[in-house]
Amino acid sequence: MNLPPEQPERPQTPKGPLRRDDVKFAAARIALFQYAIVAVFLFLISGFWDLQVRNPGFYYEQAERNRIKALPIPAPRGKILDREGRVIVDNHSSFSLMLLRENLKLEEVRPVAEGLGLPYEEVIARLKRFSGQPRYRPVTIKDELSRGDLAFIEAHRGSPEFPEMELIHAQRRLYPRSGLASHLIGYVGEVSEAELNTVEFVRKNQGDVIGKAGVERQYNDILTGVDGQRQVVVDVQGNERQVIGLKEAIPGKPLRLTIDLDLQAVAELSMEGRKGAVVALDPRNGEVLAMVSQPGFDPSKFTGGIRSHDWQELVANPDKPLLNRAIQGQLAPGSTFKPIVALAALESGVIDDAFDARCPGGATFYGRYFKCHLKGGHGVVDLHRGIVQSCDVFFYTVGNRLGIDRIAEYAELVGLGRKTGIDLPQEQAGLVPSTQWKIRTTRQKWYAGETISVAIGQGALTVTPLQLAYAIGGLAMGGVWYTPHVVADPNRRDTPRRAAFNPDNLAKVIYGMYGVVNEGGTGARARIQGVELCGKTGTSQLASNEALRALGTSEALKDNAWFVGFAPREFPEIAVVALVEGGLHGSTAAAPVVRDLVKTYFDKKASRQPYPMLAREHSPEQGQTQ
Amino acid sequence: MGSLLSRYRNLTLLLLLLLAQLILVAYQVRTDRDVRLLRVWAVSAVKPPARLLAAASSSAAGLARTATDLWDLRRENRRLAEELDRLKIQNRELRAELGTAERAQALAAFQARTPSQTVAARVIGTSPVIDSRVLLVDRGSSSGVQPGMAVMNADGIVGRITASYPTASQVLLITDKRFAAGVIGGISKAEGTVRGFTRDLCRIDYLQNEEKVQVGEWFYTSGDDRLFPRGLPVGQVRSAAPGRTFQDVVLAPSGLSRGLEEVLIVVQGVHQAVPAAEASAPPAPLLPPPPPADEGSPEATEQARPLGAPVTDADRLLDRYRRTAEEQKRPYGDNVPPKETPAAVKPAPAPPAPAKP
Numbered sequence: 001m002n003l004p005p006e007q008p009e010r011p012q013t014p015k016g017p018l019r020r021d022d023v024k025f026a027a028a029r030i031a032l033f034q035y036a037i038v039a040v041f042l043f044l045i046s047g048f049w050d051l052q053v054r055n056p057g058f059y060y061e062q063a064e065r066n067r068i069k070a071l072p073i074p075a076p077r078g079k080i081l082d083r084e085g086r087v088i089v090d091n092h093s094s095f096s097l098m099l100l101r102e103n104l105k106l107e108e109v110r111p112v113a114e115g116l117g118l119p120y121e122e123v124i125a126r127l128k129r130f131s132g133q134p135r136y137r138p139v140t141i142k143d144e145l146s147r148g149d150l151a152f153i154e155a156h157r158g159s160p161e162f163p164e165m166e167l168i169h170a171q172r173r174l175y176p177r178s179g180l181a182s183h184l185i186g187y188v189g190e191v192s193e194a195e196l197n198t199v200e201f202v203r204k205n206q207g208d209v210i211g212k213a214g215v216e217r218q219y220n221d222i223l224t225g226v227d228g229q230r231q232v233v234v235d236v237q238g239n240e241r242q243v244i245g246l247k248e249a250i251p252g253k254p255l256r257l258t259i260d261l262d263l264q265a266v267a268e269l270s271m272e273g274r275k276g277a278v279v280a281l282d283p284r285n286g287e288v289l290a291m292v293s294q295p296g297f298d299p300s301k302f303t304g305g306i307r308s309h310d311w312q313e314l315v316a317n318p319d320k321p322l323l324n325r326a327i328q329g330q331l332a333p334g335s336t337f338k339p340i341v342a343l344a345a346l347e348s349g350v351i352d353d354a355f356d357a358r359c360p361g362g363a364t365f366y367g368r369y370f371k372c373h374l375k376g377g378h379g380v381v382d383l384h385r386g387i388v389q390s391c392d393v394f395f396y397t398v399g400n401r402l403g404i405d406r407i408a409e410y411a412e413l414v415g416l417g418r419k420t421g422i423d424l425p426q427e428q429a430g431l432v433p434s435t436q437w438k439i440r441t442t443r444q445k446w447y448a449g450e451t452i453s454v455a456i457g458q459g460a461l462t463v464t465p466l467q468l469a470y471a472i473g474g475l476a477m478g479g480v481w482y483t484p485h486v487v488a489d490p491n492r493r494d495t496p497r498r499a500a501f502n503p504d505n506l507a508k509v510i511y512g513m514y515g516v517v518n519e520g521g522t523g524a525r526a527r528i529q530g531v532e533l534c535g536k537t538g539t540s541q542l543a544s545n546e547a548l549r550a551l552g553t554s555e556a557l558k559d560n561a562w563f564v565g566f567a568p569r570e571f572p573e574i575a576v577v578a579l580v581e582g583g584l585h586g587s588t589a590a591a592p593v594v595r596d597l598v599k600t601y602f603d604k605k606a607s608r609q610p611y612p613m614l615a616r617e618h619s620p621e622q623g624q625t626q
Numbered sequence: 627m628g629s630l631l632s633r634y635r636n637l638t639l640l641l642l643l644l645l646a647q648l649i650l651v652a653y654q655v656r657t658d659r660d661v662r663l664l665r666v667w668a669v670s671a672v673k674p675p676a677r678l679l680a681a682a683s684s685s686a687a688g689l690a691r692t693a694t695d696l697w698d699l700r701r702e703n704r705r706l707a708e709e710l711d712r713l714k715i716q717n718r719e720l721r722a723e724l725g726t727a728e729r730a731q732a733l734a735a736f737q738a739r740t741p742s743q744t745v746a747a748r749v750i751g752t753s754p755v756i757d758s759r760v761l762l763v764d765r766g767s768s769s770g771v772q773p774g775m776a777v778m779n780a781d782g783i784v785g786r787i788t789a790s791y792p793t794a795s796q797v798l799l800i801t802d803k804r805f806a807a808g809v810i811g812g813i814s815k816a817e818g819t820v821r822g823f824t825r826d827l828c829r830i831d832y833l834q835n836e837e838k839v840q841v842g843e844w845f846y847t848s849g850d851d852r853l854f855p856r857g858l859p860v861g862q863v864r865s866a867a868p869g870r871t872f873q874d875v876v877l878a879p880s881g882l883s884r885g886l887e888e889v890l891i892v893v894q895g896v897h898q899a900v901p902a903a904e905a906s907a908p909p910a911p912l913l914p915p916p917p918p919a920d921e922g923s924p925e926a927t928e929q930a931r932p933l934g935a936p937v938t939d940a941d942r943l944l945d946r947y948r949r950t951a952e953e954q955k956r957p958y959g960d961n962v963p964p965k966e967t968p969a970a971v972k973p974a975p976a977p978p979a980p981a982k983p
Contacts, residue, residue, distance in 0.1 A: 261940055
């Protein structure tokens with residue numbers, strides 16, 4: 001069988017490009033793909049090289065840092081209570097904002113500062129202050145966050161433009177809103193660089209909170225607890241996943257003061273809007289029952305770190321609101337010093353029961369005329385009347401007889417011119433001038449004419465309100481002085497300081513002080529029905545008459561008003577001093593303060609009711625009101 | 627006999643037939659009927675089966691008719707059900723369209739009256755992650771949208787922008803646990819922070835137990851977060867109960883109540899007053915802080931006070947003494963505060979001068 005010859009396959013005519021071109025195109029595409037693959041692999045290898053060879057430590061550290069976060073648990077400070085256990089200073093729930101510094105970039109701080117109303121420069125300065133601390137330790141940039149602050153922080157947490165923020169829930173100080181007893185209590189704040197260098201705070205760290213003033217400072221060790229710590233595992237976004245370590249904070253111990261809140265409240269209200277101080281002591285043991293200094297301040301402004309403008313406002317205030325006038329105000333005591341001069345004269349034998357002086361309204365000593373406060377004069381004045389009527393001429397004469405050194409001796413004996421030793425920081429000593437003092441400080445001799453002024457509580461003589469209460473309280477006790485203190489310690493065993501005064505002499509002086517209040521004397525406004533309140537008014541000038549005439553009438557140069565009193569006359573339980581700066585007259589400005597305080601004390605003692613009814617026991621017609 | 631009959635069988639048969647006919651005739655005459663008896667008989671004989679046949683036939687026809695009716699009925703029923711479904715769907719669609727139109731209308735009206743500058747956007751996607759409550763909207767950085775901007779609709783706030791791309795942006799919904807914003811009660815004026823809680827609800831943090839927050843109270847943005855302008859409705863309190871440190875307050879966000887299709891992005895916020903009663907319709911990078919409340923007002927006091935600041939026994943006691951003095955009109959220490967406080971001076975060394983008592 002013959003098969004037809006096989007027809008050779010006819011090549012088809014390509015419709016598109018030539019076959020040879022097709023191959024080239026495909027080969028080019030394959031090559032391009034291969035190059036792309038190589039490029040991708042090179043990119044991956046470079047990344048791998050960076051991760052594993054070039055910077056493995058950096059990435060490892062980053063991963064580790066993000067894994068565990070240590071957050072402090074601030075220990076609450078101990079509460080401060082009054083003598084009956086009522087809370088004066090408490091703690092309250094509060095939030096603080098901490099910045100975690102491990103990945104912190106300074107440019108991220110600006111929106112936080114802006115949002116929280118903090119000056120950017122202050123925040124940066126604060127972060128720089130902590131630069132010496134380990135970076136794992138977060139830095140608190142704001143305490144006492146408001147709800148608005150919390151809303152801001154919560155809304156921006158996790159935003160890439162913001163740094164890593166942590167909210168710490170802590171118990172922060174809650175002070176009385178009214179600034180009640182602000183000087184006595186003091187305030188807390190972050191330990192400063194200077195304080196860190198002292199032995200007292202050597203174990204503290206930057207950012208720790210310490211007591212800065214008052215009781216908070218004095219009893220800082222008792223009030224301070226031990227901070228705890230919480231270690232948590234966090235994910236990449238900073239969310240807590242697990243708590244791996246928890247060390248609870250140990251709270252500080254509560255502190256019971258000798259302060260009676262009822263008396264403190266009355267004293268505060270009596271001094272509201274005024275400038276001055278009130279101190280109430282129990283002379284039987286030195287317990288401070290009330291201590292007020294006005295103007296006061298708001299201690300809570302310090303708890304979250306006081307703002308610079310608030311601080312400037314405080315330090316620039318001419319009324320010096322940070323000054324605790326009760327223990328730091330050193331002012332001439334005026335006529336409240338006269339009982340001490342009288343005692344000195346009796347004890348030293350300069351005068352006796354028969355001694356009297358004639359007051360025509362003034363007297364000349366060493367060529368200079370010294371006026372009495374009563375223009376027409378008191379006539380013939382003995383010791384009792386001299387105290388009751390506060391006759392200046394009588395005490396000019398007695399002081400002249402005593403001489404400055406004997407006055408100084410007795411003044412120091414009753415506790416003036418030196419610190420009382422109260423358990424509060426920065427107490428001032430006042431000044432009792434003497435011949436030695438003048439030579440020591442001015443290299444000049446003492447002139448006898450200067451003694452005349454000191455005899456009526458003027459001149460260089462200065463006392464603090466606490467010193468005056470301490471001195472007169474001790475005299476009322478018959479020459480026994482217990483160290484004033486503000487913390488009630490049941491184990492406290494004080495050895496009082498004693499002075500051996502002639503009881504008759506003391507009785508005469510005390511009788512004079514009784515007359516001041518109860519026999520139509522200058523302190524008649526302080527009289528209380530049923531209470532034998534003894535006292536002495538004082539009005540101290542800030543400048544001489546010549547200076548006052550030259551300067552004209554000035555609010556700043558108005559006389560200071562004093563009143564010091566104690567009750568009962570025998571076996572006294574309370575001694576009170578009131579100072580009203582610029583009050584003009586002790587009889588009208590200061591005596592009612594002491595009256596209401598003493599009345600509150602005895603009302604409370606009698607009825608055990610904390611809210612005594614007020615009653616003015618005096619009539620304006622009684623006694624001299626000047 | 628038998629053979630006889632068989633022999634004359636035909637005759638016999640004939641005779642019998644004749645006899646029978648005679649009897650029948652006689653009977654017919656006697657009964658006086660017009661119908662022939664044979665017919666009567668025939669009819670009588672045929673009638674029962676005919677009746678039966680008719681009954682059977684009628685039954686069969688009825689059955690057939692019933693079956694047909696049932697068939698038709700079923701078919702009609704199916705048709706009606708389909709029609710109902712179709713109408714339902716149509717109804718839903720129409721209602722949805724109506725809702726969309728209403729929302730769009732409300733949104734447009736809201737956008738027109740809010741003082742804040744806003745950009746309208748459509749929701750184009752949601753997050754597939756279960757825990758995450760994130761949306762995508764069709765406006766991005768080319769429209770001026772930036773991260774941190776508030777997202778809202780006519781009913782309230784919806785969330786905030788967390789990322790923006792040229793033509794789209796990501797919105798973190800108010801119910802996401804990562805969301806937080808400052809809020810204030812319309813009646814109680816209690817301030818807190820709203821956070822995502824469950825899929826449909828939020829909670830409010832940092833509300834003191836003492837604050838009287840009531841179920842149904844409206845909360846508004848406080849502006850403290852510097853993201854949301856003050857005064858935008860956030861939602862109504864669903865439940866409020868005292869907690870260990872703070873109140874446990876759950877809030878139903880109003881911005882999500884009618885679905886999310888269109889939203890407004892606040893590109894420039896303007897703070898507004900917080901309404902005292904129910905919300906109607908309200909008001910980017912950091913907004914300016916909200917204006918402070920009137921000095922002395924309870925709101926201002928609350929704003930200024932640090933979080934959770936109660937008072938001490940000392941405060942209470944001082945207040946009681948103050949009230950006592952005011953009631954008796956006898957100030958302690960005869961203290962009538964001077965109109966102006968004299969400036970302090972340093973105690974100058976006093977030269978000889980007369981002392982006053």
